[in-house]
Amino acid sequence: MPVFGLTGGIASGKSAVAKVFRDEGVPVIDADEVSREVVAPGTPGLSAVVEAFGPRALAADGTLDRKAVAAIVFEDADARAKLNAILHPAIAAASAAHFAALGERLACYDAALIVERGLAEAFRPLVVVAAPRELQRSRLIERDKLTPAEADARLAAQAPVEAKIAAADVVIHNDGDLATLGVRAREALAEVRRRLGRQP
Numbered sequence: 001m002p003v004f005g006l007t008g009g010i011a012s013g014k015s016a017v018a019k020v021f022r023d024e025g026v027p028v029i030d031a032d033e034v035s036r037e038v039v040a041p042g043t044p045g046l047s048a049v050v051e052a053f054g055p056r057a058l059a060a061d062g063t064l065d066r067k068a069v070a071a072i073v074f075e076d077a078d079a080r081a082k083l084n085a086i087l088h089p090a091i092a093a094a095s096a097a098h099f100a101a102l103g104e105r106l107a108c109y110d111a112a113l114i115v116e117r118g119l120a121e122a123f124r125p126l127v128v129v130a131a132p133r134e135l136q137r138s139r140l141i142e143r144d145k146l147t148p149a150e151a152d153a154r155l156a157a158q159a160p161v162e163a164k165i166a167a168a169d170v171v172i173h174n175d176g177d178l179a180t181l182g183v184r185a186r187e188a189l190a191e192v193r194r195r196l197g198r199q200p
Contacts (some may be wrong), residue, residue, distance in 0.1 A: 001099060001102060001103065001104050001105065001106075001107065002104075002106050002107070002196050002198060003099055003106075003107050003108070003109050003123060004106075004107075004108055004109070004123055004124065004125050004126065004127065004192050004196065005108070005109050005111070005114050005119070005120065005122075005123025005124070005125075005126040005127065006018060006021070006028070006108050006109065006110045006111075006126075006127045006129070007110075007111055007112060007113075007114040007115060007126065007127070007128055007129070007164060008112070008128055008129030008130060008131070008161075008164065008172075008174075009112075009129075009130070009131065009133075009136055009155070009158055009161050009164065010112065010136060010140060010154055010155065010158060011131070011135075011136040011137075011139035011140045011143060012129045012130065012131040012136055012161075012174060013129050013131055013172075013174035013181055014110065014112070014129045015110075016174075016178065016181055016182075016185075017127070017129050017172060017174075017181065017185040017188075018030065018108070018110045020181075020182050020185035020186060020189070021108050021185065021189055024186065024189055024200070025200060026106055026107065026108050026189065027102055027105060027107045027108070028107070028108045028109075028110050029095050029098045029099060029107060029108070029109050029110065030110045030111075031091055031095065031109065031110060031111035031112070031113075032110075032111075032112070034091050034094045034095050034098070035087055035091050037094055038087065038090040038091055038094055039064045039087070040063075041062050041063055044090075045086065045087065045090045046064055048086045049064060049069065049083065049086055049087075052082055052083070052086060053069060053072060053079070053083075056068055056072075057069050069083065073157075074150070074153045074154055074157055075153060080157065088117065095109065106193070106196065106198045108127075109123050112158065113158070114126065114167075115128075115159050115163060115164045115167045116158065116159050120167040124169060125169035125170055125191070125192050125195050125196070126167060126168050126169050126170070127168065127169070127170045127171075127172065127188050127192065128161075128164045128165055128167070128168035128170070128171050128172070129172045129174055130161050130164065130165055130171055130172065130173050130174065131161070131173075131174040131175065132175060133155065133160075133161065135174075135175070136155060137151050137152070137155060140154060140155070169192075169195070170188045170191050170192060172184045172185055172188050
């Protein structure tokens with residue numbers, strides 16, 4: 001089945017673009033949502049995370065304390081690698097199951113780390129949403145209530161936007177308002193469909 005990729009830096013506007021794609025009739029498998037599925041209570045994924053990071057990884061209600069785990073891994077590259085080694089295979093397997101359920105429909109895989117994980121070739125054409133770093137930083141601080149240092153740590157954990165653009169087939173520059181982003185997202189989707197021979 002034809003699956004194209006959507007990626008971009010944190011707080012780049014990628015989720016807004018994914019919404020436009022959905023509104024245009026394209027199913028979007030969100031790696032972040034799948035990552036929640038694979039660490040739901042009772043899953044092997046959650047057990048593995050708790051085994052790796054201890055009870056501090058659990059919230060009082062028995063779910064994964066994502067904020068606590070994020071605080072650990074964004075400050076420690078080794079801890080981040082350990083978490084990725086647990087989650088990425090599980091996310092890949094669950095995502096493949098979601099895609100299989102869609103049959104032959106054109107679909108989009110929305111994931112922040114497609115370039116970092118060397119997966120760009122698996123999701124061509126690759127759409128990258130690019131926003132100026134200072135805009136990403138200010139959005140992170142405002143949206144997630146982070147300190148400047150916390151925002152910088154999260155930005156540093158991802159490849160620079162230039163690396164993502166270099167790997168892209170289609171780039172959406174998010175340096176305007178939401179309406180402008182919507183227009184650019186629809187233009188990008190039209191280009192993806194043209195490249196794949198999949199008109200709506």
